[in-house]
Amino acid sequence: MYELQMFPAPPSESPVSGVVILGRFQPFHKGHEFMLEFAERWRQSNHPELPLIIAIGSSNRPESLRNPW
Structure with missing residues (x-):
């Protein structure tokens, strides 16, 4: 068994914490x-x-009837 390289490499510093909406x-x-x-509103009340x-x-897929966007 061998170790796979990370691509892209992980960031050297941790990302900033936050309330994420995807x-x-x-x-x-x-x-x-x-x-x-x-x-x-939730962020302001809990973690301002x-x-x-x-x-x-993005789905990174071409437009289709199942994925029109």
Whole structure:
């Protein structure tokens, strides 16, 4: 058995902690807006020192009937 190399290499410093919301947001709608507002209220009530991090995800797949975005 051999050890696989990490690619890309892990960061030299730990990433900053935060409240993370991950989504594709395609198309952005009222449900997304509600979720982000709720997450921000939760962050302010529970961890105001942490940033709210909004991460945009992707399936990295071509458009299809099952994955139109």
